[in-house]
Amino acid sequence: MSQTQEPRRKPGRPKAGDDQRDVRDAILDQAEACFAAAGFAGASLRDIATRAGVNQALLRYYFGSKQDLFDAVFRRRGGMISGRRHVLLDRALAEPEPSVESLVRAYLRPQWEMKQSGPGGAAFIALQARVHAEPEAHALELRREVYDPSLKRYIDALSGQLPGIPRDLVATRMAFLVGAYLFMLNDLGRLADLSEGQIREIAEEEMLEQLVRFLSAGLKAPGI
Amino acid sequence: MSQTQEPRRKPGRPKAGDDQRDVRDAILDQAEACFAAAGFAGASLRDIATRAGVNQALLRYYFGSKQDLFDAVFRRRGGMISGRRHVLLDRALAEPEPSVESLVRAYLRPQWEMKQSGPGGAAFIALQARVHAEPEAHALELRREVYDPSLKRYIDALSGQLPGIPRDLVATRMAFLVGAYLFMLNDLGRLADLSEGQIREIAEEEMLEQLVRFLSAGLKAPGI
DNA sequence: AACTTTATTATTCAGTCGATGAATAATGAA
DNA sequence: TTCATTATTCATCGACTGAATAATAAAGTT
Numbered sequence: 270m271s272q273t274q275e276p277r278r279k280p281g282r283p284k285a286g287d288d289q290r291d292v293r294d295a296i297l298d299q300a301e302a303c304f305a306a307a308g309f310a311g312a313s314l315r316d317i318a319t320r321a322g323v324n325q326a327l328l329r330y331y332f333g334s335k336q337d338l339f340d341a342v343f344r345r346r347g348g349m350i351s352g353r354r355h356v357l358l359d360r361a362l363a364e365p366e367p368s369v370e371s372l373v374r375a376y377l378r379p380q381w382e383m384k385q386s387g388p389g390g391a392a393f394i395a396l397q398a399r400v401h402a403e404p405e406a407h408a409l410e411l412r413r414e415v416y417d418p419s420l421k422r423y424i425d426a427l428s429g430q431l432p433g434i435p436r437d438l439v440a441t442r443m444a445f446l447v448g449a450y451l452f453m454l455n456d457l458g459r460l461a462d463l464s465e466g467q468i469r470e471i472a473e474e475e476m477l478e479q480l481v482r483f484l485s486a487g488l489k490a491p492g493i
Numbered sequence: 494m495s496q497t498q499e500p501r502r503k504p505g506r507p508k509a510g511d512d513q514r515d516v517r518d519a520i521l522d523q524a525e526a527c528f529a530a531a532g533f534a535g536a537s538l539r540d541i542a543t544r545a546g547v548n549q550a551l552l553r554y555y556f557g558s559k560q561d562l563f564d565a566v567f568r569r570r571g572g573m574i575s576g577r578r579h580v581l582l583d584r585a586l587a588e589p590e591p592s593v594e595s596l597v598r599a600y601l602r603p604q605w606e607m608k609q610s611g612p613g614g615a616a617f618i619a620l621q622a623r624v625h626a627e628p629e630a631h632a633l634e635l636r637r638e639v640y641d642p643s644l645k646r647y648i649d650a651l652s653g654q655l656p657g658i659p660r661d662l663v664a665t666r667m668a669f670l671v672g673a674y675l676f677m678l679n680d681l682g683r684l685a686d687l688s689e690g691q692i693r694e695i696a697e698e699e700m701l702e703q704l705v706r707f708l709s710a711g712l713k714a715p716g717i
Numbered sequence: 718a719a720c721t722t723t724a725t726t727a728t729t730c731a732g733t734c735g736a737t738g739a740a741t742a743a744t745g746a747a
Numbered sequence: 748t749t750c751a752t753t754a755t756t757c758a759t760c761g762a763c764t765g766a767a768t769a770a771t772a773a774a775g776t777t
Contacts, residue, residue, distance in 0.1 A: 448676020505742025
């Protein structure tokens with residue numbers, strides 16, 4: 270078999286205007302997909318590099334270690350979600366008397382939007398669920414760094430609308446809420462078979478509304 | 494340094510009555526701890542074997558591949574939880590008019606008991622949370638095999654107590670419930686700091702009751 | 718034109734992984 | 748006594764891993 274001379278790219282800086290979309294982003298995108306599919310340990314830098322169409326050493330050049338790359342992946346979309354949460358909370362609080370439902374909806378919607386935004390967003394949602402299930406201290410710090418600030422604002426806002434319930438119980442219930450939506454978003458497709466044939470073709474948008482109703486009722490439940 | 498002659502175990506079948514507790518169980522215990530701490534890909538058979546005090550090839554002898562070992566770990570305690578759920582459901586249904594709360598409590602309690610039962614049980618709870626976050630088809634099959642039968646029974650029982658709510662909505666809400674308790678059990682220790690100093694020293698038993706209240710209220714929320 | 722910086726590939730390294738074939742010893746049945 | 752079965756270790760293999768370094772070329776700067 271005659272070696273089909275592949276025109277190997279030579280090392281060195283590429284000519285300007287060569288690759289429009291940033292190489293960094295291509296790496297982050299593929300890393301996101303790999304980490305989501307296989308977890309931190311299961312994903313390999315070689316695979317990520319190959320899929321992104323670059324050399325493995327370039328990952329190191331841009332991001333440093335594997336852990337650093339993972340963190341960059343998580344912070345990128347996590348920051349977007351957190352930022353969007355702030356915006357939607359401000360908007361909800363601008364209403365004269367914001368309902369618990371509207372606050373819960375504001376909290377959940379950014380995650381929802383992220384999942385709907387495309388395959389990259391959906392991959393991140395899966396990745397996020399994994400990070401939340403990891404017991405390592407670093408994973409905990411990471412999610413705290415990204416998500417705790419907005420979470421605390423929501424706890425305060427909800428406390429204001431739930432006068433009978435002490436703040437720390439609201440905080441506890443918010444933790445329940447986080448678990449429910451993480452799982453639901455991640456599991457949505459497979460959720461269908463639970464009802465065993467009794468066709469569940471709830472439109473995805475309606476599913477979010479169902480979750481809002483469920484969680485709001487839980488938050489409003491009378492305290493001890 | 495004089496090589497401190499370690500009394501290496503000779504190959505071959507050990508004399509009878511040598512090792513009382515089953516070697517199989519020792520392997521499963523250590524595998525459980527490793528998988529819980531590092532995930533499937535992150536755990537290594539070498540580490541598991543060393544910790545269990547046996548040779549690595551013995552894992553293969555007893556369990557086959559790494560995946561098979563993982564499955565055995567998951568089925569062992571998963572089956573216990575599932576069995577206990579059946580028992581508690583029978584008991585709850587024996588009451589004249591079982592409340593939603595009592596059904597939810599019966600569903601959650603086996604997980605709770607498992608977590609309290611010792612370090613092995615707690616490790617399994619963490620492992621379980623990881624499995625639920627994994628998108629691979631095999632992980633999905635595994636949890637379905639272990640947990641779906643009891644889940645379906647609970648959906649039926651709850652439907653009986655929630656006359657206004659269609660069965661498939663109850664099924665959906667049960668999925669929310671699963672997410673909430675998986676996350677809560679796994680995250681319990683770290684949950685404390687959420688309320689920022691406002692001391693949360695809710696006893697662990699009370700936390701379970703809080704979750705029951707929260708979820709029952711969500712299940713009872715009026716449908717569409 | 719000469720130098721520096723930036724972006725990229727190629728290669729190497731030391732280590733770990735899961736898997737496996739072979740050897741070995743205790744046991745129990747024939 | 749013989750012989751198959753069971754439980755165990757040993758030794759190693761090839762594949763793969765993350766990391767590190769060297770080489771290279773284009774672009775920018777002086």
